[in-house]
Amino acid sequence: MSQHFQFQLTATDGLARRGEITMPRGNVRTPAFMPVGTAGTVKAMYLDQVRDLGSDIILGNVYHLMLRPGAERVARLGGLHEFARWPHPILTDSGGFQVMSLAALRKLDEKGVKFRSHLDGSEHALTPERSIEIQGLLDSDIQMQLDECIRLPAERAEIERAMEMSLRWAERCAVAFGDQPGKAMFGIVQGGDLIDLRIRSAERLAAMDLKGYAVGGLAVGEPQAVMLATLDETLPVLPTKKPRYLMGVGTPQDILRSVARGIDMFDCVMPTRSGRHGLAFTRFGKVNLKNARHAEDSRPLDETSDCPASRDYSRAYLHHLVRANEALASMLLTWNNLAYYQSLMAGIRAAIEGGQFEAFAAQTEEDWARGDISPL
């Protein structure tokens, strides 16, 4: 821990980086996966479990929390850490992404965005300043600039307009955030699938000397190769001494290949959402527990795992729980999935430290490709 937000690279292996963020509320070992705690809860998990799996930081969503229970209310209750009983670091997004994907009747201009809640139709507004204010009310440790995420495919002019406005919003967010030594505000690289715009965005953000940088607007449906190519071109433009966060990514393979290019932080709903839909991540790829092949399979998902959900419950039982739509299905599969994601991150970190990242990545990809154990 440290009274100041700091980032130190402790090892590199090729472009892959092993680092440590230090903050008053705790340290974050990078590369880090941040479980998504949308509305003040990582769905179907006790936060003690999330912590025990090796999570140093979780993510909260401004959009969800501003609508319910409301940022001012959370502040009166002592902030998001106190409210949700997570005394460790929290990163909050700016709300921009969910406004675009969830809210109705959006009206966006230079000033900000007005929208109606998907919950009750009530009117709300987000400006760069209000987003930072909300993140302050939540007492978030790492705050994100408000940006405009556009849908692809889009015209160059439209991508450029949104990217340029996002840069101006980054400046406004930086002013609104001000000088908070124990916390950080990250800028977000935009520019769609146009490399020259991505590079311009990264250069301009780098010049702002922010405490960290995110890459946004990726993993929104484009092929993985496009995402990786964008990282290949963009990351060299960002300062090496600042953490790099790839927003909303991704599959275990997305993560492994992005770490190989120099990404330090990830968040994604995939392990939690998939867990609620009967899908398990393991060392040997994805396992669909709905499949009848598991109905009488007394073997666990992964007998070598440290996680009780992965090691102690039969596939037959998990299959039954999924089919019966039991809450315990979501609880166990989310637990398994976050355990797998965090064990992958721990493996990645150890491999970079040991200078073995390439071999680790090759072995990990090989295990995924081999696929699940054969049916009984």
Added chain:
Amino acid sequence: MSQHFQFQLTATDGLARRGEITMPRGNVRTPAFMPVGTAGTVKAMYLDQVRDLGSDIILGNVYHLMLRPGAERVARLGGLHEFARWPHPILTDSGGFQVMSLAALRKLDEKGVKFRSHLDGSEHALTPERSIEIQGLLDSDIQMQLDECIRLPAERAEIERAMEMSLRWAERCAVAFGDQPGKAMFGIVQGGDLIDLRIRSAERLAAMDLKGYAVGGLAVGEPQAVMLATLDETLPVLPTKKPRYLMGVGTPQDILRSVARGIDMFDCVMPTRSGRHGLAFTRFGKVNLKNARHAEDSRPLDETSDCPASRDYSRAYLHHLVRANEALASMLLTWNNLAYYQSLMAGIRAAIEGGQFEAFAAQTEEDWARGDISPL
């Protein structure tokens, strides 16, 4: 533990009884509350938590388990204890109650009941012999006779017909169950709201010298006074040396007042189902977490509780989780409710042991009547 199913009264206080059932899979301290594990899971709970709350035995439902995953499948997977990872005693109902309340297109005669699954419309049959066979396939420790539960109000002739047939089914179940020293098969007193029929049912079952006796067909909507009056008249007819199980009961007050009349075992979905609907049970009665009065209440449900769900999470957070329909709401409130039920049972048992049951009951009722803590 014992290789033989045995019941010993260790203390009495008025009509209230403190006892111990011993079985190969473990002991059951009575008066006991059995959490309902309908489909091989106590909804929204890890069974380790259920155990840690002081549960000596849980209940499984034949109707649900025979339809999904199927009794023969559970047997091939090692029985219900192995399947659900609960190595302690399990009581199974006979399936009769759910056939009446959930299944479609029932056809009932002396032989048994044919019905269609509420899940997929498939045809199934339950006879007294098949119910015992299924309970054996599940490897249940305490098995229940198949009975006919009729809806009240009903004509005397109809109540009597169903009660008499249930007696004949008890005989058939006893034959089908045979001699299993480590397990028990309980008969079920029926007779609706007609005391003379209840007494006849209890006398005839008592004459069969079964290992335990249940009282069925109560707490199905009648006033509590009717239920208690039925117990007052029926229980003296049952042998004092056998455990007495009041099926499907009930509220904390139902339990307290039934213990006072000599009941030893209870099961009810109330703590689990209420937990999924935003309702918490505490020492001071019921608390509806949906209510806006909790929205900014930073106090826990009960700061004196040993249960983290009751002690460590604010009412404001629980309110938020309930409003947002988050899985954690069900997880925490079910945990709180089962913790309260089991702490009530522990208090009841200690009070009987100490010869203080009447004072304990009076104090407990007084606390409930005082109601929840005042709003902030």
